[in-house]
Amino acid sequence: MSRFNGTRARALRLQAGIGVEDLAVAAGVSPNTVRSAESGAHQPRPAVAHALAHALGVPADELRLQSGSLTLRDVRTRLGLTQAQIAARIGVVRQRVSQVERGMSGVRAPFSWALAYGLTPAQWQSAHQASRDLVRQKVAAQTGRRHRKTRGSHA
Template sequence: MLPYDGARARALRLESGVCVEDLATAAGVSPNTVRNAESGRHQPHPRVARALARALGIPLHEIAPGGPALTLRDVRGRLGLTQAEMAARIGVVRQMVSQVERGVTSVRSPQTWASAYGLTPTQWRRLHQASRDLVRRKVAAQTRQRRRKHARGEST
């Protein structure tokens, strides 16, 4: 996702005189989601970032400044599409979009997919690889964490 600036979002919320609970209600999310996004503990999903910006009455770029999207999921989020909507654009099932966005599956026609995401085939391939790399890093981190727990004698 675009880098979400939680500190900026918090400052804008406080400037507006809105409490966490009211912002959460207006955005349709939980107060914990707002707190986690503002503290930087979690990067909010693009849909959540848009909802928070809308609830604050500000453009998204004020709390998620520009810069390139990191993954295909991010690009789809920028387009405001769900996986099901993207699947309908491409003519595949939603699960296929999920697998491709995670880099688990390759596609036969990158041109078709690139067009649906509003990208060139080269951009699409780069983002598909970035998605794959992200998943690999997550799996590696989870594996390291399990190994550390196992070495300390903790159950998983």
């Protein structure tokens, strides 16, 4: 079973200008259920996930995490925010956000970063690790191509 994408649900709710309480009423669940689902504290039952999707006016598939881990950039994009907006939320410069999103740098206050991205610290850590892994994959792919080109030119 795929996991519920609380970040996406929250972004859609905010985009529509709907409060937690209003979404809860429309979906027939408690406001705490909405908060828990959006924050990732708990995975909602499939019936609850479908009710939230219906209340938000989207197919249930849109509230499922895609295969693979989301990177920080993915999360920010789904929230409809720019690097500058995230930077303003944290109190850093945009270039710092770029470095962190590319997995080039760690952070000293992950809680503040998680809050800015609308994630729990554990979710943020996972997205940060996915960002780092993506960079490693790209570097490995580039290194492999360069190595193959070099070997091929000597033959």
